[in-house]
Amino acid sequence: MNPLLLPPRPVQHFYLGGHRLAALRGIEPETDHQPEEWIGSTVARFGSDGAGLAATEDGTLLRDLVRADRGAWVGARGGRDAGDVGILTKLIDAGQRLPVHVHPDRGFAASHLDCPYGKTEAWYVLETEGECAVHVGWSRSVDRDELDRRRDAQDGEWMLAHMNRVVVRPGMGVLVPAGTVHAFDGGIFLAEVQEPTDFSILLEWSVTTSTREESHLDLGFDAVMPAVSTEELDADALAALISTAGSTPAEAAFRSLLPAAADPYFRLFDAAGETAPREAGFAVVLVTEGGGALVSEVGRVEIERGQAYAVPYAFGAWRLTGDAEVLVAAPGAGWPRTLRAGGVR
Structure with a gap:
């Protein structure tokens, strides 16, 4: 089974953006509120039956293909359901500052949302404009009652x-x-890898087209605010969340781009040129520059800049050839054995 080409499917969202995403993927944006694409997604947006799901050129959903032949796609039993691939990969092209928000952890999701996944995530920065910044964690602990008041006052x-x-x-x-308050400035274009859910608690909805009623996972703020950490994220803890591995050019080897603490949840690599094989397993490949091929004993697929592929387990161990540069997103180490309600074990 060869990798599956994933045509562009940008997602209409509550914030502005999408022009750089569209340029990379070779399409014209239909609106100014299509800042995201969920690449290789078998997960729909919260409250939606189909928005965000990846599909083939003829409209067949990747989720349905995985359900029909799970062994060929992921090579393992387990997971949340028959369509689970263990990861959600996105392109995000923010045309405005994203609102301050938080995602719940696995324990909260298991007890309140009937899901073994929370939403730990990671960003890999592709492009920026000027002195753009991300905002991650509290610089000093905040009072929970004060946070409630500031949230209500927007x-x-x-x-x-x-x-x-x-x-x-x-x-x-x-x-x-998960649990860490965050936001980031407009002008940042990034790839995001995350646990495969769409669980968001908006502390700040007024800068978007969203509403208060759409900001608490249909549970009410009294129920969701315990999922929001109010503790300080100090300088050492913050530094441990940041990797600069990708600040030098990609090489002919698959290089990890995220801090080691991400490994139980998801992994992200880059590579360029002629590589040694990487292990068989489900992966999402985004071609960021050049052209070449994905090659295994099963087959060969020609690739070029702007394309995205879902790589099945049945493609076997594969390598990159040519002069292409790629990002490769994969489930966490040991998945799905490591998936347990309440956390990564």
Whole structure:
């Protein structure tokens, strides 16, 4: 079974953006609110039956293909359901600052949302404009009652003033553990890898087209706010969430782009040129530059800049040839054995 070409399917969202994403993927944006593409996704947007799902040229959903032949696609039993591939990969092209928000962890998701996955995520910066920054974690602990008041008043400036601000550059990777408050500036184009859910708690909805009623996972703020950490993320803890491995050019080897703490949840690599084989397993491949081929004993697929592929387990161990540069996203180490309600074990 060869890798499956994934045609562009940008997602309409509550914030502005999408022009750089469209340029990479070779399409014209239909609106100014298509800042995301969910590449290789078998997960739909929260509250939606189909938005965000990856599909083939003829409209067949990747989720249905995985369900029909799970062994060929992921090579393992387990997971949330028959369509689970263990990872969600996105392109995000922010045309405005994203709102301050938080994602729940696995324990909260298991007890409140009937899901073994939370939403730990990581960003890999592709392009920036000027001194763009991400905002991750509280720079000092905040009072929970005060946070509730600031949320109700939609005081985003107060929230940002109490958060860690990190100026980012292309090639930087940032891990955002579940429960950690975060936002990032407009002008950042990034690839995101995350647990395969769409669980978001918006503390700041007024800068988007979303509403208060759409900001608490249909559970109410009293129920979801315990999922939001109010503790300080100090300088050492923040530094441990950042990798600069991608700040030097990609090489003819698959190089990890994220901090080691991301490995139980998901992995992200880059490579360029002629590589040694990497192990068989489900992966999402995005071609960021040049052209070449994905090659295994099963077959050969020609690739070029802007294309994206879902690589099945049945393709076997594969390597990159030619002068292409790629990003490769894969499930966490040991998945799906490591998937347990309440956390990674």
